[in-house]
Amino acid sequence: MLTEKRSSMLHGVLLITLFSCAAFYIGDMGFVKSLSLSPMIVGIILGMLYANSLRNNLPDTWVPGIQFCSKRILRIGIILYGFRLTFQNVLEVGLPAIVIDAIVVTVTIFCGILIGRLLKMDRGITLLTSVGSAICGAAAVLGTESAIRVKPYKTAVAVSTVVIFGTLAMFVYPVLYQSGVFDLSPREMGVFAGSTIHEVAHVVGAGNAMGKDVSDSAIIVKMIRVMMLVPVLLIISYSVMRAALKSGDTEGRGKISLPWFAILFLVVIGFNSFDLLPAGMVDFINTFDTFLLTMAMTALGAETSIDKFKKAGFKPFLLAFILFVWLVGGGYLMAKYLVPLIG
Secondary structure, three states: OOOHHHHHHHHHHHHHHHHHHHHHHHHOOHHHHHOOOOHHHHHHHHHHHHHOOOHHHOOHHHHHHHHHHHHHHHHHHHHHHHHHOOHHHHHHHHHHHHHHHHHHHHHHHHHHHHHHHHOOOOHHHHHHHHHHHHOOOHHHHHHHHHHHOOOHHHHHHHHHHHHHHHHHHHHHHHHHHHOOOOOOOHHHHHHHHHHHOOOHHHHHHHHHHHOHHHHHHHHHHHHHHHHOHHHHHHHHHHHHHHHHHHHOOOOOOOOOOOOHHHHHHHHHHHHHHOOOOOHHHHHHHHHHHHHHHHHHHHHHHHOOOHHHHHHHOHHHHHHHHHHHHHHHHHHHHHHHHHHHHHO
16 A cells, blocks of 8 residues: 555656656657657656646645656666667767866866855855756755755755756757857767756756767766766865864764766666667667656756746856856867867
């Protein structure tokens, strides 16, 4: 027997599943295909329409199910995405991805902290927004939250800013790439997208809209960037621990949240590199994975309401915008000139 809590959560999951089925149906239409809109992008559009129309009329008890899709289902989808890749693909991306990811993460965090001080922002919101913009959006914000232990509303503010600009990037990048404004090769565009777009789901959506070559590179670069959350959290936790010890607060240590889904993603790539499964099985897994990612995108859209723009306030929004401009401008220049230079 299902408990009432689990039953309500299941309702939220089923709601997202229905939206995802609709996204698959719409995404298969010729007109939609001609616009290069994948089911994932259709899903986030449907989710956003729901968030700003019907969501307030549905029970709050369904929300955990929606959040389950945007977090747990997303991670399962990313892990299974490894069946589309091999370590040979990773080697093709190589050194440029690591170098550019390291530059993006380091500069974004330090610039974010500096700008936050200039704007006289709350330290917690500043750090959460900076890390979220630098690494992997909401997942990085939640990981950092566990290390610095801030009030829940600060986390909500930071998540709202990175989701907003991550969603914007997901739509803008494919349009600018296909129109020729981003004058980059598929490999360079993959490095650019993977190293600068906020959420993993947004990178998957944008990459899928730009073609397989771009998508594969973008996902690998993004996952290398996600892996950088580990040393960042270790440094933050160490800083918090030192501050706590200096103040005599022995309970002030935060727990470190590691991105295990990124490690499992690499394990699946390794397994897939041996080519042990029949092609038909791999195709089925990839189709199922696309559906899971569509569910994650739909759930992400369902949590992007106009109210989040209002709750974010002006200063966090301004900080996230400045960092977004740096990610687009700086990321593009590095992809255009540094990637060919490094090789």
